[in-house]
Amino acid sequence: xxxQERAARTRQSLVRAAAEVFAQEGFVPxxxxxxxxxxxxxxxxxxxxxxSKQTLARAVEDEAAKVVRAITEGADDVGFDxxxxxxxxxxxxxxxxxxxxxxxAGFELSxxxxxxxxxxxxxxxxxxxxxxxxxEAERQENLAEGVTATDATVAVVAATVGxxxxxxxxRSWISQATLVQFWDLLxxxxxxxxxxxRLQSGGTRx
Amino acid sequence: xxxQERAARTRQSLVRAAAEVFAQEGFVPxxxxxxxxxxxxxxxxxxxxxxSKQTLARAVEDEAAKVVRAITEGADDVGFDxxxxxxxxxxxxxxxxxxxxxxxAGFELSxxxxxxxxxxxxxxxxxxxxxxxxxEAERQENLAEGVTATDATVAVVAATVGxxxxxxxxRSWISQATLVQFWDLLxxxxxxxxxxxRLQSGGTRx
Numbered sequence: 375x376x377x378q379e380r381a382a383r384t385r386q387s388l389v390r391a392a393a394e395v396f397a398q399e400g401f402v403p404x405x406x407x408x409x410x411x412x413x414x415x416x417x418x419x420x421x422x423x424x425x426s427k428q429t430l431a432r433a434v435e436d437e438a439a440k441v442v443r444a445i446t447e448g449a450d451d452v453g454f455d456x457x458x459x460x461x462x463x464x465x466x467x468x469x470x471x472x473x474x475x476x477x478x479a480g481f482e483l484s485x486x487x488x489x490x491x492x493x494x495x496x497x498x499x500x501x502x503x504x505x506x507x508x509x510e511a512e513r514q515e516n517l518a519e520g521v522t523a524t525d526a527t528v529a530v531v532a533a534t535v536g537x538x539x540x541x542x543x544x545r546s547w548i549s550q551a552t553l554v555q556f557w558d559l560l561x562x563x564x565x566x567x568x569x570x571x572r573l574q575s576g577g578t579r580x
Numbered sequence: 581x582x583x584q585e586r587a588a589r590t591r592q593s594l595v596r597a598a599a600e601v602f603a604q605e606g607f608v609p610x611x612x613x614x615x616x617x618x619x620x621x622x623x624x625x626x627x628x629x630x631x632s633k634q635t636l637a638r639a640v641e642d643e644a645a646k647v648v649r650a651i652t653e654g655a656d657d658v659g660f661d662x663x664x665x666x667x668x669x670x671x672x673x674x675x676x677x678x679x680x681x682x683x684x685a686g687f688e689l690s691x692x693x694x695x696x697x698x699x700x701x702x703x704x705x706x707x708x709x710x711x712x713x714x715x716e717a718e719r720q721e722n723l724a725e726g727v728t729a730t731d732a733t734v735a736v737v738a739a740t741v742g743x744x745x746x747x748x749x750x751r752s753w754i755s756q757a758t759l760v761q762f763w764d765l766l767x768x769x770x771x772x773x774x775x776x777x778r779l780q781s782g783g784t785r786x
Contacts, residue, residue, distance in 0.1 A: 402608035497746065525765045528758055529739060536742030540703065552734055559731045563769035 383487055385423045387413040387435055392430045393479035397542070400484060408414075427568035438480020439494045441470055446503045456511035457565055458573055461557055464534055467500075468548040471541055473573065481538050516569040526564055540560050550576070551564045591629045593619040595643055598636045599685035603748070607689060616707050644686020645700045647676055652709045662717035663771055664779055666710065667763055670740055671783035673706075674754040677747055687744050707737045722775040728783055732770055739766075756782070 391413035395404045406427060410420040426428045449463040469475045484496040508523040508530070517526065533556060541548030557575035565573055597619035601610045612633060616626040632634045655669040676683045690702040714729040714736070723732065739762060747754030763781035771779055 400606075400608060402606060521765065525761050528761050529765045532739040532742035532746065532753070532762065533735060534738075534742070535746055536738035536740070538744045540738065540741055547738070555731050555734050556738065559727065559735050559769065560766075563765065 377425065378464045381423075382391045384415055384419055385433075388415065388420055389431065389433050390476060392435075393434045393476040396431065396434065396483060397475050397479040401427070406430075429443075434476055435483055435494050435496065438477045439496055439499060441456065441477050441480075442467065442496060442499055445470065446500075449507075451580075454578065455516055455569060455572065456514055457561070457569060458514050458578060460530070461506045461512070461561075461573065461575060462577045462579060463503075463507075464530075464557075465550065465553060465579070467534070468541070469550065469552050471538055471548045471576060472545055477505055478542060482542050497531075497535055500534070501527070504530050511569075516566055518564060518566050529560065551575070587629075590621055591639075592626055594621065594626055594629055595639050596682060599640045599643075599682040599703055602637065602640065602689060603681050603685040605683075607633070612636075614776065639722060640682055641686045641689055641700050641702065644683045645702055645705060646672065647680065647683050647686075648702060648705055649674065655713075658784075659776065660784065661722055661775060662713045662720055662754070663722055663767070663775060664784060666713045666736070667767075667779065668783045669709075669713075670736075670763075670786060671756065671759060671785070674741070674743065674747070674759050675756065677744055678751055678754045684748060688748050703737075703741055706740070710736050710740075712748070717775075720729075724770060724772050725772055735766065 388409065392404070392409045394412060395409050403428065406420060407417060409430070409536045410417050413420070424433065445463050447468040448466070449459040452462070454458060454462070455574040471481070472478075481496050484494070505523065508517075508526045511517050511526075517523070537547050537552065537556070547554060553575050561573055561575055562570060594615065598610070598615045601615050602619060610633065612626060614624060615636070616623050619626070621734070630639065650674040651669050654672070655665040658665060658668070677687070680682075687702050711729065711733045714723075714732045717723050718729040718749070719730075723729070743753050743758065744760070752758060760782050767779055767781055768776060
């Protein structure tokens with residue numbers, strides 16, 4: 375049991391160290407030796423847990439996908455209108471992106487040329503949740519007149535992926551303030567007047 | 581003269597071949613041999629023009645920066661309102677991104693970890709032009725009540741960078757149809773009612 379715990383902890387620090395090195399140097403130049411050194415474990419221990427850099431990158435993406443799933447499922451559990459859940463989830467996502475290098479590296483890995491079309495596609499996962507929530511908002515008649523879920527999905531996915539990507543080199547793009555600015559601009563166009571009155575652009579957990 | 585022309589042509593095909601290989605494989609794994617083969621020139625010819633892969637990447641970024649400058653200066657030359665020039669420039673940019681691998685690779689290189697903070701920053705160049713045009717729109721009183729150039733810049737830069745980045749792996753994000761969908765959603769929120777009536781979300785050159 376103690377041994378298993380230790381193994382789990384080692385695996386965890388390797389995933390985190392890998393995320394740090396990937397975020398800093400990119401996937402391809404990252405060396406396994408740098409990663410094991412940063413995790414404070416031997417090369418042997420790294421190879422015991424991960425057979426290749428590819429497997430390690432997959433583990434980072436899986437970890438990030440779990441966080442994104444927890445954020446979207448957490449938002450789905452709360453009894454708010456669909457649009458408020460969308461706003462809340464984007465706040466959670468940006469806040470995790472600024473604090474958690476594993477989530478940041480996971481998103482960037484999904485977009486990198488050598489890893490594209492492999493493993494989990496975090497952006498596709500995010501996009502399909504955004505679409506689902508906006509379809510719900512449309513059904514609840516919470517969208518403004520003339521706005522469809524499809525149009526809103528394009529704008530919200532493009533902007534949030536843009537914020538995430540810009541945030542990889544300049545953290546101010548994924549700050550709470552920037553996101554509030556974005557929602558204050560977009561919500562009056564997305565939401566029906568009634569819905570808009572109830573919405574909090576800063577999220578309900580701020 | 582003939583010799584100079586031939587040299588310029590060789591250089592041009594090397595830049596294009598490099599952009600193709602970078603876009604496909606990413607900067608770091610790309611090999612100079614693959615690039616020179618694709619350009620149909622010898623390794624020696626490659627080294628005559630470019631001393632390293634870094635120099636070649638810089639040339640791709642410079643070439644893309646030139647295109648972006650031509651697009652924004654072209655938009656500035658036309659007598660339209662600031663907002664229409666912004667819409668037109670985004671159409672030109674997305675259309676160049678879908679047709680021209682050098683522009684696509686240039687943008688993606690700007691965001692890649694090993695090249696960040698080096699050479700031209702295409703996204704910063706784009707961002708500052710968008711900001712300039714939106715400040716102009718604000719001065720012309722073409723923005724909707726309560727919308728500032730700063731807020732609008734965040735939304736437009738985030739969304740256009742998002743479209744560009746998503747478009748690197750799925751071309752439909754940088755299609756004319758997607759961009760029209762985006763502007764049809766955003767413009768009624770950005771523009772004053774008077775300005776909106778004059779604006780063409782599909783651009784004036786469509």
